[in-house]
Amino acid sequence: MGVGVCALAALLGPVSSRGAGFARPDESITAGSAHHRPKARRVISLFQSGGPSQLDLFDPKPSIFRYAGADMRTMTDLGMRLTEMTRDQGYFPVVPSAFEFSPSGQSGIEISSLLPATAAIVDEICLLRAVRTHAINHDPAITFLMTGSERPGRPSAGAWVSYALGCGNDNLPAFVVLSSHGTGRTDCQPLYERLWDSGFLPARHRGTGFLPDGDPFLYLENPPGFDQSSRRFMLDMAARINSRQYHFQGDPRILDRMRNMEMAARMQTAVPELTDLRDEPASVLRRYGPDVTRRGSYAWNCLMARRLAERDVRFIQLFHTGWDQHFHLPEQLPRQCADTDRPTAALIEDLRIRGLLDDTLVIWGGEFGRTPYGQGQYRHDDFGRDHHAGCFSMWMAGGGIRGGRVHGATDELGQRAVSGVVDVHDIHATMLHLLGLDHRQLKWSDDGRDFRLTDTGGRVVHPILL
Amino acid sequence: MHWSITIPVRPSIFQGGDEGGKKISPVDFLVAKEWDLQGDGHRHGFQERASKEVLLRRASLALTGLPPAEADVESFLLDDGPGAFERMVDRFLASPAYGERMAWLWMAPARYADTDGFQRDAFRSQWPWRDWVIEAFNAGMPLDRFTTLQLAGDLVEGADESTVLATAFNRNHRLNAEAGALPQEFRVENIADRAETVATVWLGLTLGCARCHDHPHDPVTQEEYYRFFALFAGIPEKGTGLGVPAAPVQRTASPLHRTPPWIQDHLNQLEVELATAGPERRTALRIEKAELEKQLESEGFRGVPVMVMKESDNPSTVHVLRRGQYHSPDPDRPVSPGIPSMLYHPDNAPVIRNRLDLARWMVSRQNPLTARVMVNRIWQQHFGRGLVETAGNFGSGGTPPAFPELLDWLALELIDSGWDHRHIHRVILNSAVWQQASGASPAQWKSDPHNRWLHRGPSWRLDGAALRDQAMAIAGILDHDIGGPPVFPPQPEGLWKAYSDDGALTYPLSSGRDLYRRSIYTFWKRTIAPPRLAGFSGSTREKCEVDISKYDTAQQSLILMNDPVFIEAAVAWAGRLMQETSSGLHSEKRAASWIHNAWEDLTCSEPPEDIHRQLMEAWRFFLRRYQSDPEAAMEFIRADSSHSGNMEWNASTASEQAALAAVCHLVMNLEQFISLY
Incomplete structure (x- = not known):
């Protein structure tokens, strides 16, 4: 095979360090390198799907205990965008949190007793208490957070970043997606591929899903009865005959496809090595908690996020479902937190210890928050909250973010953002900024129209930056 | 005036008297004429004709989505007589696989899917409409009728079950059934999707920009947007809910999924026996009949609910929505239905009160766009890219055609042939342009990567449907049955599970012959699209897509290696x-x-x-x-x-x-x- 393979190598040229090692038939389709000096090289997005209750986790409202159960409409205007689930309910009881908050870390940021591990790393994070969104239903709200638009068809944030910066690794995709199911509420929200789609961007920027069962990446493993030596032979022979066709046709896309076959083959070896946890010390595994060895758990995904970050994968997107506490919040929320608190904090610590936190931006949050008023019957130990777009909490850490800080505040009832308001497009703009990208310049023209992740909005939230 | 909104004019064609007395194809004439106008770099003539074998496969894949059958190969390769090539093209155009291929290419623009597309993504049953499309193409329904019925089949004279079924086109959009979703909000989203999809598919216009406010460089104003929107706003729909019962609905059997004759015979026989049987026998016969009926029902032979268009008896007035928001109708700006004024001459404004008026104008010679847009997509079907490369944007942001006279000639040829799609395929395939060899020097590829100047024949990577169907056809395992409910060929088991709400949604793998049906019948779950098909096309059917994505990815290589x-x-x-x-x-x-x-x-x-x-x-x-x-x-x-x-x-x-x-x-x-x- 020697001659053919050498000739092939000459034909394909050196492997590019950007764009996941794929050729680009048309140079104009890449955005070019960073616009300014980046603080972060990669992003880990820990998306908590369903709408985590900020009032029970991050945004304490001690003064509302005296109003508990009072009809909130007598105290404030609820606005008109209430969901169909609560808009017609007879009264809107003020519902104080069922959980204690206490000051944590050197910064003394108040964190709920449900998140002891997060409280322990609070000095690393910047808590945004006044995030706002528009949609009040899951699907459009998640789509908005992930793609900058409530309607389908736009590239996801990870796809934009892959497009702009490519991958730091030639054996793995630039944008990897891992999902897990929460135990707080198990019949909760499904996920949709549009949340990691490349939209109108070239398809190689689409997120690659990491599945909990079967092949980690779709169609990764060789078929039964077809071993690695057969694969290698098949790839070399296909390359020889395909380069012959290239010789006749001259079509550069043939070379692209040959490179893609090689990339596919490299993924076949890189992924088993990635998922093999035998090289993790027991002390590290312990830090992520007992779920860490169960593939498809949030803990396993967090560990995988660190391993992907080490391998310079550009955008690592986690999804964890189950945060939709319309009812029985005091019973469900502790389970959600038990799933996620320890692994999340372990990830931050693990990144920090390895020196990766400095250039890895970590973002934690859901698509919206939950209402300060109750949904359905209210008892102090059994209540629910509806979707709330007017204000909710997210946090960011690492990658140029100022830790141990709170940005933004909500009103006394937790109904509205009153200062330090951050819109979803501001999150996007800030994330791109830290990656060295100007959100106004990162554009793609589709069918004659320019599109941005931040659409016509987006401001970089400077006070939270180092 | 922008090129695309001037009425097309038939260019003069010199056809006769080439040396051997052979007629030049008008397509070739117009391409060569443009090359001449462009000057030096273009005056090197057509590439040599590709081999017979290459042309055979090229025609077969583009027209039927399948490789040529053995009989096609033999009859063409052995046929050295005049007109052999034309006979081969006609054979493909007459094949039932032609309608399936044409319908497949219509599915992404029509954002057809078998689920609702929001959140839990419930199953729906629009597939009789998909069969209506296949049948329309195979029956040679002219494209003007095809257009009219899909836009206004409920309003045409002599409307019947079949013409109403055609209107399902406008109900193929997503539908939100999320608890808590506001009907007013999603009713507006549904209407906007219809209006914007129709504008893109038939007019090559991106109307969406005008939804929120006027833009300085956009010729379509916000008010005009809502006039067009009003054409699709008059149906009695709730706005949210599940697709299967979402009114207006018509229970319809597919034109391609009729009760098998032997079962019908058996049913008739049961009827006859019932009339004369004694009481005991009668009970047994009744049970048998009921069971048979139940089975026919469950297999979709007796009709399924299809969402269609039907005007409300008392439609409400449409207002301009401030900032495009559903809850901010401007009481001072009611609008009546209409089309953007740039599309007609002020002295000759068409009266467009409803979808039927729209359809009539759409297929009239006063409309500058529809015929151009349609022939452009047929060109795209053969060359991978349209003469207008931005198939979804014939407006100022789009790319003007490199061969404007050719586009106009084809558009008028479509109209003058009685909107005969087969005629357009014939004139394209019978041209030296299409028959050129597709190889070229690296330098030429570099100077014209998209073959905008047509200096070589078509070449493109097949889509996921053609790849799988080709594999099954060559292997001899393809099932050629046409029409019917969607099927579930193999896909990785964990995919639906991983992203479902409870982690337990199982993929109902088909069995038997259903595993080998053509890919157009593969169940399309909108939020988790079939990976083999979506992975090669880029389309997810969440919204109208008219561009054919040709991007290559490593994921595609993995599919070909391991699926x-x-x-x-x-x-x-x-x-x-x-x-x-x-x-x-x-x-x-x-x-x-x-x-x-x-x-x-x-x-x-x-x-x-x-x-x-x-x-x-x-x-x-x-x-x-x-x-x-x-x-x-x-x-x-x-x-x-x-x-x-x-x-x-x-x-x-x-x-x-x-x-x-x-x-x-x-x-x-x-x-x-x-x-x-």
Whole structure:
């Protein structure tokens, strides 16, 4: 095979360090390198799907205990965008949190007793208490957070970043997606591929899903009865005959496809090595908690996020479902937190210890928050909250973010953002900024129209930056 | 005035008197004329004609989505008479597979799917509409009628179940059933989707920009947006809910999924018997009849609910929505239905009160756009890209055509032929432009990567449907049945589970012949699209898509390398080759003839000597491998348990079939399989 393979190598040229090692038939389709000096090289997005209750986790409202159960409409205007689930309910009881908050870390940021591990790393994070969104239903709200638009068809944030910066690794995709199911509420929200789609961007920027069962990446493993030596032979022979066709046709896309076959083959070896946890010390595994060895758990995904970050994968997107506490919040929320608190904090610590936190931006949050008023019957130990777009909490850490800080505040009832308001497009703009990208310049023209992740909005939230 | 909104004018064509007295194709004339106008770089004439075999495969894949059948190959390759090529094209155009291919290409623009697309993504049953489209193309329904019925089949004179079924086009959008979703909000989203989809599919316009406010450079104003929107706002819909009962709904049987005659006969016979039977026998007959009816019902023969268009008795007035928001109608700005004023001359404003008026104007000669947009998509079907490369934007942001006269000539040819789509295919395929060889020098590829100037023939990577259907056809396992409810061919089991709400949604894998139906019948779950199909096309059917994505990815390579569907086809193909030539030759000679035949199956031509040698090298490698590990051989060929199951295995035939299957599968990873060229 020697001659053919050498000739092939000459034909394909050196492997590019950007764009996941794929050729680009048309140079104009890449955005070019960073616009300014980046603080972060990669992003880990820990998306908590369903709408985590900020009032029970991050945004304490001690003064509302005296109003508990009072009809909130007598105290404030609820606005008109209430969901169909609560808009017609007879009264809107003020519902104080069922959980204690206490000051944590050197910064003394108040964190709920449900998140002891997060409280322990609070000095690393910047808590945004006044995030706002528009949609009040899951699907459009998640789509908005992930793609900058409530309607389908736009590239996801990870796809934009892959497009702009490519991958730091030639054996793995630039944008990897891992999902897990929460135990707080198990019949909760499904996920949709549009949340990691490349939209109108070239398809190689689409997120690659990491599945909990079967092949980690779709169609990764060789078929039964077809071993690695057969694969290698098949790839070399296909390359020889395909380069012959290239010789006749001259079509550069043939070379692209040959490179893609090689990339596919490299993924076949890189992924088993990635998922093999035998090289993790027991002390590290312990830090992520007992779920860490169960593939498809949030803990396993967090560990995988660190391993992907080490391998310079550009955008690592986690999804964890189950945060939709319309009812029985005091019973469900502790389970959600038990799933996620320890692994999340372990990830931050693990990144920090390895020196990766400095250039890895970590973002934690859901698509919206939950209402300060109750949904359905209210008892102090059994209540629910509806979707709330007017204000909710997210946090960011690492990658140029100022830790141990709170940005933004909500009103006394937790109904509205009153200062330090951050819109979803501001999150996007800030994330791109830290990656060295100007959100106004990162554009793609589709069918004659320019599109941005931040659409016509987006401001970089400077006070939270180092 | 922008080029696309001037009424097309028929260019004069010089057709006669070429040296041999042979007529020049008008397509060729107009291309050459434009080259002349463009000057030096373009005056080198057409590339040589591709070989007969290449043209045969090219035509077959583009027109039917399948490789040519053996009979097509023989009759064309043996036919040296005048008009042989035209006869071949006509054969493909008359094949039922033509309607399936045309319908497949209509599905992404129509954002057709078998689920609702929001959140839990419930199943719906719009598939009789998909069958209506297949049937319309195969029956030769002219494109003006095709247009009119889909836009206004409920309003046309003599409207019936079939014409109303056509209007399902405008209900194929997503539908939100999330608890808590506001009906007013999503009713507006639904209407906007209809208006914007119709504008893109038939007019090549991106209306959406004008939804929120006027833009300085956009000729469509916000008010005009809501006038167009008003055309689609009059149906009595709730706005949210599940697709299956979402009014207005018509219970309809598919035109291609009729009760099988023998079952109908049996039912009739039961009726007759019932009339005369005694009481005891009567009870038994009634039970039998009821059970049969129940089965027919569950298999969709008795009709399923299809969302269609039907005007409300008392429609409410549409207002401009401030900032495009559903809850901010501007009471001072009510609008009546209409189309953007840039589309007509002020002295000759069409009266457009409803969708029927819209449809009539759409297919009239006063409309500058629809015929152009349609022939552009047919061109795209053959060349991979349209004459207007931005197939969804004929407006100022789009790319003007490199061959404006050719586009206009084709548009008028479409209208003057009575909107005959087959005619347009014929004029394109009978041109020297289309028949050119597709190879070119690297320098030429570099200077014109998208073949905008048509200096070479078409070449593009096949889509996911054509790749799988081709594999099954060559293997001899494709099921040619046409129409019916969607089917569930293999896909990775964990995919639906991973992203479902409770982690338990199982994929209801089909069985038997349903596993081998053409890919247009594959169940399309909108939020988790079938990976093999979406992975090669980029379309997810969440919204209207008229551009055909040609991006190549490593994921596609993994599909071709490892998807069990291709392994199964390779094993079945090997089994067929072995059965066809099993006479007592010596093993190596037998293999040489199998591989020779395999190459012919794929390319309609003999393998070049070096390729044959390389594939034989592969054969020897795989044979050694499987002879040394017979268990691996059995494991590999087990991928096809349904077709090779009746072969008699011994260790020797098993390793031979595994080796040959490995070669066949290698062939499925070659450009000659992956691409049309």
